Amino acid sequence: MPKHETAKQTESDLLHLVDNVNRQEDVDYNRRSFLRAMVAAGVTMSLATLPFSANSILGKSKEKTPRVKIIDAKDLPPGKSVVFNYPDDSQPAVLVRLQDGTLKAYNNKCTHLQCGVFWSEEEEKLVCPCHHGFFSVQTGHPIAGPPQRELPLIELEQRNGAIYAVGRKVRHGAQNV
Numbered sequence: 001m002p003k004h005e006t007a008k009q010t011e012s013d014l015l016h017l018v019d020n021v022n023r024q025e026d027v028d029y030n031r032r033s034f035l036r037a038m039v040a041a042g043v044t045m046s047l048a049t050l051p052f053s054a055n056s057i058l059g060k061s062k063e064k065t066p067r068v069k070i071i072d073a074k075d076l077p078p079g080k081s082v083v084f085n086y087p088d089d090s091q092p093a094v095l096v097r098l099q100d101g102t103l104k105a106y107n108n109k110c111t112h113l114q115c116g117v118f119w120s121e122e123e124e125k126l127v128c129p130c131h132h133g134f135f136s137v138q139t140g141h142p143i144a145g146p147p148q149r150e151l152p153l154i155e156l157e158q159r160n161g162a163i164y165a166v167g168r169k170v171r172h173g174a175q176n177v
Contacts, residue, residue, distance in 0.1 A: 065167045070095050070105070072162050081119035083108065086154055086165040093154050094119055094126070095163065096137055105154035105165060106140050112147040126151065 070084045081096040086105075094108040096119045106126065108117040115130035125143070126135040133145030140151035155167035 067157070068165045070156075070163045070165055073158060074161065076163070079121050081121075084165070087168065092116065093165070095154075095156075095165075096126075098124075098137065103156050103158075103163060104137050104140075105156055106135075106151035107154065107168070108151070110147055111142070111149040111151060112145070117151065 065087050068084070068086050070086075071082050076082055076095070076097045078097050078099045078101060081094055083092060083094050085091055086093045086107075092108050093105055094117065095103065095105040097103055106117070108126075109115070110117050110128035110130065110133055112128065112131060112133055115128050117126050117128050117133075117135065119137070120127045123134075124137060126137055126140075127133070128135070128145065128147065131146050133147040134143050135141065135147065135151055136143050140153055142148060142150065153169045154165050155169055157164045157166045
Protein backbone atom coordinates (compact mmCIF):
# COMPACT_ATOMS: atom_id res chain seq x y z
CA MET A 1 0.00 0.00 0.00
CA PRO A 2 1.40 3.41 -0.93
CA LYS A 3 2.46 5.77 1.78
CA HIS A 4 -0.14 8.45 0.97
CA GLU A 5 -3.04 6.00 1.47
CA THR A 6 -1.99 5.21 5.09
CA ALA A 7 -2.14 8.92 5.92
CA LYS A 8 -5.73 9.04 4.72
CA GLN A 9 -6.90 6.47 7.26
CA THR A 10 -8.66 7.94 10.28
CA GLU A 11 -7.53 7.41 13.87
CA SER A 12 -10.50 5.16 14.64
CA ASP A 13 -9.62 2.96 11.67
CA LEU A 14 -6.10 2.58 13.03
CA LEU A 15 -7.30 1.81 16.57
CA HIS A 16 -9.46 -1.03 15.27
CA LEU A 17 -6.37 -2.55 13.77
CA VAL A 18 -4.84 -2.95 17.24
CA ASP A 19 -6.49 -5.81 19.13
CA ASN A 20 -5.77 -4.74 22.72
CA VAL A 21 -7.08 -1.17 22.61
CA ASN A 22 -10.70 -0.67 23.61
CA ARG A 23 -11.27 2.69 25.22
CA GLN A 24 -14.77 1.99 26.50
CA GLU A 25 -13.62 -1.10 28.40
CA ASP A 26 -10.74 0.90 29.92
CA VAL A 27 -13.13 3.62 31.13
CA ASP A 28 -15.57 1.07 32.57
CA TYR A 29 -12.77 -0.83 34.26
CA ASN A 30 -11.39 2.34 35.86
CA ARG A 31 -14.82 3.38 37.15
CA ARG A 32 -15.46 -0.07 38.61
CA SER A 33 -12.03 -0.13 40.26
CA PHE A 34 -12.58 3.31 41.72
CA LEU A 35 -16.02 2.42 43.10
CA ARG A 36 -14.72 -0.84 44.58
CA ALA A 37 -11.87 1.02 46.27
CA MET A 38 -14.28 3.62 47.71
CA VAL A 39 -16.66 0.96 49.05
CA ALA A 40 -13.73 -0.94 50.58
CA ALA A 41 -12.44 2.26 52.20
CA GLY A 42 -15.90 3.05 53.58
CA VAL A 43 -16.32 -0.41 55.05
CA THR A 44 -12.82 -0.27 56.56
CA MET A 45 -13.48 3.12 58.18
CA SER A 46 -16.82 1.92 59.55
CA LEU A 47 -15.24 -1.15 61.09
CA ALA A 48 -12.37 0.90 62.53
CA THR A 49 -14.76 3.23 64.38
CA LEU A 50 -17.06 0.48 65.62
CA PRO A 51 -15.44 0.14 69.10
CA PHE A 52 -15.81 3.90 69.71
CA SER A 53 -19.41 3.91 68.51
CA ALA A 54 -20.27 0.94 70.70
CA ASN A 55 -18.96 2.74 73.80
CA SER A 56 -21.08 5.82 73.13
CA ILE A 57 -24.16 3.77 72.25
CA LEU A 58 -23.89 1.61 75.35
CA GLY A 59 -23.22 4.67 77.51
CA LYS A 60 -19.86 3.46 78.74
CA SER A 61 -17.68 6.25 80.03
CA LYS A 62 -14.00 6.27 79.17
CA GLU A 63 -13.12 7.48 82.62
CA LYS A 64 -14.86 7.09 85.93
CA THR A 65 -15.18 10.33 87.81
CA PRO A 66 -14.54 10.06 91.51
CA ARG A 67 -16.86 11.14 94.27
CA VAL A 68 -15.00 13.84 96.22
CA LYS A 69 -16.13 15.56 99.41
CA ILE A 70 -15.90 19.34 99.02
CA ILE A 71 -17.17 20.78 102.30
CA ASP A 72 -19.75 20.27 105.03
CA ALA A 73 -22.91 22.11 103.99
CA LYS A 74 -23.08 24.02 107.32
CA ASP A 75 -19.63 25.54 106.62
CA LEU A 76 -20.71 27.29 103.41
CA PRO A 77 -23.10 30.19 104.09
CA PRO A 78 -25.31 31.72 101.37
CA GLY A 79 -23.45 34.10 99.03
CA LYS A 80 -20.07 32.49 99.71
CA SER A 81 -17.81 30.19 97.72
CA VAL A 82 -15.06 27.65 98.24
CA VAL A 83 -12.30 26.59 95.85
CA PHE A 84 -11.58 22.86 95.53
CA ASN A 85 -9.99 20.46 93.04
CA TYR A 86 -11.98 18.02 90.94
CA PRO A 87 -11.61 15.34 89.61
CA ASP A 88 -7.93 15.51 90.64
CA ASP A 89 -5.49 17.99 92.15
CA SER A 90 -4.64 19.50 88.74
CA GLN A 91 -8.24 20.63 88.08
CA PRO A 92 -9.30 23.65 90.16
CA ALA A 93 -13.01 24.28 90.65
CA VAL A 94 -15.27 26.66 92.53
CA LEU A 95 -18.42 25.88 94.53
CA VAL A 96 -20.91 28.72 95.18
CA ARG A 97 -23.91 28.75 97.50
CA LEU A 98 -26.30 31.35 96.13
CA GLN A 99 -28.44 33.54 98.37
CA ASP A 100 -31.44 31.24 97.81
CA GLY A 101 -29.36 28.23 98.96
CA THR A 102 -28.81 26.78 95.48
CA LEU A 103 -25.41 25.18 94.97
CA LYS A 104 -23.45 25.64 91.73
CA ALA A 105 -19.97 24.35 90.94
CA TYR A 106 -17.80 24.87 87.86
CA ASN A 107 -14.31 24.22 86.68
CA ASN A 108 -12.65 27.54 87.48
CA LYS A 109 -10.37 27.81 84.48
CA CYS A 110 -11.59 30.49 82.08
CA THR A 111 -12.50 29.05 78.69
CA HIS A 112 -10.64 31.91 77.00
CA LEU A 113 -7.04 31.48 78.20
CA GLN A 114 -7.33 29.25 81.28
CA CYS A 115 -6.95 32.04 83.88
CA GLY A 116 -8.53 31.42 87.27
CA VAL A 117 -12.25 32.25 87.63
CA PHE A 118 -13.48 33.57 90.97
CA TRP A 119 -16.87 34.20 92.58
CA SER A 120 -17.75 37.87 93.02
CA GLU A 121 -20.38 38.11 95.74
CA GLU A 122 -20.93 41.83 95.02
CA GLU A 123 -21.63 41.28 91.32
CA GLU A 124 -23.14 37.80 91.76
CA LYS A 125 -21.08 36.54 88.81
CA LEU A 126 -18.08 34.38 88.17
CA VAL A 127 -15.23 36.67 87.13
CA CYS A 128 -12.04 36.12 85.14
CA PRO A 129 -9.78 39.02 86.10
CA CYS A 130 -7.22 38.42 83.32
CA HIS A 131 -9.35 39.83 80.48
CA HIS A 132 -12.50 41.00 82.30
CA GLY A 133 -14.55 37.95 81.42
CA PHE A 134 -17.81 37.30 83.27
CA PHE A 135 -19.84 34.10 83.52
CA SER A 136 -23.39 33.50 84.74
CA VAL A 137 -23.34 31.58 88.00
CA GLN A 138 -26.71 30.04 87.09
CA THR A 139 -25.61 28.51 83.77
CA GLY A 140 -21.84 28.93 83.41
CA HIS A 141 -22.38 30.78 80.10
CA PRO A 142 -20.14 33.76 79.31
CA ILE A 143 -21.98 37.07 79.66
CA ALA A 144 -19.16 39.56 78.98
CA GLY A 145 -15.57 39.70 77.82
CA PRO A 146 -13.65 37.47 75.42
CA PRO A 147 -14.74 33.98 76.62
CA GLN A 148 -17.01 32.28 74.08
CA ARG A 149 -17.60 28.87 75.72
CA GLU A 150 -19.34 28.04 78.98
CA LEU A 151 -17.55 26.73 82.04
CA PRO A 152 -17.75 22.96 82.55
CA LEU A 153 -20.34 22.17 85.22
CA ILE A 154 -19.39 20.07 88.23
CA GLU A 155 -22.27 17.81 89.23
CA LEU A 156 -23.02 17.88 92.96
CA GLU A 157 -24.63 15.63 95.52
CA GLN A 158 -25.54 16.29 99.16
CA ARG A 159 -25.33 13.39 101.56
CA ASN A 160 -25.13 13.23 105.37
CA GLY A 161 -24.68 17.00 105.65
CA ALA A 162 -21.75 17.16 103.20
CA ILE A 163 -21.45 18.42 99.62
CA TYR A 164 -19.76 16.10 97.13
CA ALA A 165 -18.56 16.55 93.56
CA VAL A 166 -19.71 13.50 91.58
CA GLY A 167 -19.13 14.31 87.90
CA ARG A 168 -18.35 16.85 85.21
CA LYS A 169 -20.56 17.90 82.37
CA VAL A 170 -20.23 20.20 79.36
CA ARG A 171 -23.65 21.12 78.06
CA HIS A 172 -24.25 20.99 74.32
CA GLY A 173 -25.65 24.51 74.13
CA ALA A 174 -22.20 26.02 74.51
CA GLN A 175 -21.03 28.49 71.94
CA ASN A 176 -17.94 27.51 69.99
CA VAL A 177 -14.98 29.73 69.37
